[in-house]
Amino acid sequence: MxxxxxxxxxxxxxxxxxxxxxxxxxxxxxxxxxxxxxxxxxxxxxxxxxxxxxxxxxxxxxxxxxxxxxxxxxxxxxxxxxxxxxHGLHSVEEQRLVEQWADFLEALHVGSPAILVTPQEMADSDMPHHIRPWVNQCLAARGSQLRISRKNPQTSRDPVKESVEQERLQVSPLAAA
Structure with missing residues (x-):
């Protein structure tokens, strides 16, 4: 017993x-x-x-x-x-976080001239990785075409290195000779 x-x-x-x-x-x-x-x-x-x-x-x-x-x-x-x-459940706190990210990413997707970041870039830099699939499910349930892919390695580049690379590519072969 x-x-x-x-x-x-x-x-x-x-x-x-x-x-x-x-x-x-x-x-x-x-x-x-x-x-x-x-x-x-x-x-x-x-x-x-x-x-x-x-x-x-x-x-x-x-x-x-x-x-x-x-x-x-x-x-x-x-x-x-x-x-x-x-069993597939999420805490109320996680549900709110997913909803907030979906709202935010949809707003970025609509765009504004003052905003220079894409939804993908924002997700790659700041969104908790573990909620990415839930955010995509939330977006799909809303009928949105927006989906966030796996982390884009290009968005994690060093911006200084990237601007130097862009400048180097803009120099023509004749000017370099």
Whole structure:
């Protein structure tokens, strides 16, 4: 029989975040039911929604000694968020960041005479690399034709070297002779 610990599991680095399904779901913009469904699919919950002993032993869940089953289970944010991300979910914070980048890149794409940077150049220099596929998905969902490709090695050149190179190319062979 599995023994039930009355205190939370020891924490790594002195800090772990333990949340109810409702609280965990809020980080990903989903309901407690939807969040629980993902954890059940990952084999952490039984048909009654309670954590399997292995989920408790491995630090995914903690069962407080309370009588109300739904409120007595807490889920480890760090461990469970990996599972939710593996299931294709993104935190609300990541979703906002992707939306902001999509808005910004579309505005650059429309252009302005005062702006001398392309959406690709801006993405290559400042956009977090890991969100690039999500930004492209967001742009596609909006019906935009804009897509950001993998990092362009030319945009990471040294601007001083590049201007010297351009000047050298502009010198005609006759003037150099």
């Amino acid at each position: 599995h023994s039930l610990s009355l205190s939370p599991p020891p924490s790594r680095n002195g800090h772990q975040i333990w949340l109810t399904l409702t609280e965990l779901g809020r980080y990903f913009g989903i309901s407690a039911v939807h969040c629980g469904h993902h954890l059940s699919q990952a084999g952490l919950r039984d048909e009654d929604g309670l954590p399997f002993p292995k989920a408790i032993d491995q630090g995914y869940a903690y069962k407080r000694p309370e009588h109300n089953a739904n409120r007595s289970v807490l889920w480890n944010y760090d461990r469970c968020s990996v599972i939710l991300r593996d």
